[in-house]
Structures are given as structure tokens and as C-alpha cells.
Amino acid sequence: MKLISPSLLSADFGNLQRDIEMLNASECDWLHVDVMDGLFVPNISFGQPIVKHIKKHAQKPLDVHLMIEEPGRYVQDFRDAGADILTIHYEACHHHDRVLHAIHDAGMKAGVVLNPSSPICLLEDIIQECDLVLLMSVNPGFGGQKFIENTYSKVRQLRALCDRKNPQCLIEVDGGVNLQNAPKLFEAGADVLVAGNAVFKSDDPQKTIHDMKN
Numbered sequence: 001m002k003l004i005s006p007s008l009l010s011a012d013f014g015n016l017q018r019d020i021e022m023l024n025a026s027e028c029d030w031l032h033v034d035v036m037d038g039l040f041v042p043n044i045s046f047g048q049p050i051v052k053h054i055k056k057h058a059q060k061p062l063d064v065h066l067m068i069e070e071p072g073r074y075v076q077d078f079r080d081a082g083a084d085i086l087t088i089h090y091e092a093c094h095h096h097d098r099v100l101h102a103i104h105d106a107g108m109k110a111g112v113v114l115n116p117s118s119p120i121c122l123l124e125d126i127i128q129e130c131d132l133v134l135l136m137s138v139n140p141g142f143g144g145q146k147f148i149e150n151t152y153s154k155v156r157q158l159r160a161l162c163d164r165k166n167p168q169c170l171i172e173v174d175g176g177v178n179l180q181n182a183p184k185l186f187e188a189g190a191d192v193l194v195a196g197n198a199v200f201k202s203d204d205p206q207k208t209i210h211d212m213k214n
Helices: 013-024 048-057 071-081 096-105 151-165 182-188 205-213
Strands: 003-006 031-036 062-067 085-089 109-114 132-136 170-174 192-195
Touching: 003 031, 003 205, 013 048, 013 205, 031 048, 048 062, 048 071, 062 071, 062 192, 071 085, 071 096, 085 096, 085 132, 096 109, 109 170, 132 151, 151 170, 151 182, 182 192, 192 205
Parallel strands: 003 192, 031 062, 062 085, 085 109, 109 132, 132 170, 170 192
Antiparallel strands: none
């Protein structure tokens, strides 16, 4: 499976509707929405009102990535705002099973995110509850960072774990993804690539998405 989820963190906030409509007309599969609280990560970004606005114009599923402390408090809020997929950071949550079940009960797909320094073995006991796992290939909180090369190895490790315990689980990669490393990530076993600057700073974003998928 080769899915592309462009990150709206790299969109033109003054022309957000225009950029969403461009993505609607593209071959992208999801729209990636980064939510930051200024605590778990240094920056602050979209909250529920912006997600609601995005949902009004989006024709693709919203892939909402919570980079926030205690994400379990906001599951229903983001469902009400229009999230279709909700991912929580392993490092920001104490009761992973409980929150993943709450996400499913709210009618969304549920995923766990791992920071670059967090090992794959942390997922051994919860992988069966996940519809997807998002591997950060940069440190969370900032766009435009350089891709961490060890990500290929982590994707392969995660693919082996999924094949053993939950073959339906999708592997998503976020951070520094571009046309050069996308083929290697898919080859390593990734299913979904989040691309921000590579798409929105391209002269032809729709062609970049097409090339990334193909």
C-alpha cells in the first residue's frame, strides 16, 4: 500500500481553503493535521476550531496527529471536530489501551506515534489495538527538519512486528519525507508517508504527490 498524507502544517495558512481544495483534486489519500500544545512539543499549532474548519472543505480523511500531553482528554473533542484517524504519542500517554479503545469507541481509526529515540519494542503489548503506527523520522514539533536515516531500520523492525502480531496495521512515517527517500521508505515496509515541505514548497504539488506514490 502506498498512501500520501500531506501535512497541512506546511500549507499557506492565509490560503488554507485554497490549499485543501488543491489536495482534494490531487492523488493524496489523507490530510495530515498536526496538533501541538506547547507542552509536549515547544510549538503550538492547530486546535479543534481549525480542525473543524479544515473538515468543512476536505474531501479526504483527516489524519489527526496529537502532539499533546494527556491526549485521552480530547478524544471526543477531535471526533466532534471531524478527525477520521487519531494518533497519540506513546511518550505522552500513560494508559495506552484505554485511550486506543476510547478512540475506537468514538468511531475513529486509532494509532500510536513513536519519537525517533523510542524503540519499537515498546509496542509489543499494544500493537494489536492499533490501526496504524506513526514513526517520527524527525524530532516532533517543527517542520523542515532533516530526515533521520535510522528510520529505515525502524520501519523494517516495525514491519516484522506487525507481520507477527497485526498484519493489518499500517506503518506511517512523518518528518523530512521527500522524493528521494520515499521509495526507500516504501521498500522498507512503510504504507503511508506524511509530506509537508516536499509537497507545499514544490512548483507542482499535485505532480509531487503523484511522483511520490508512483
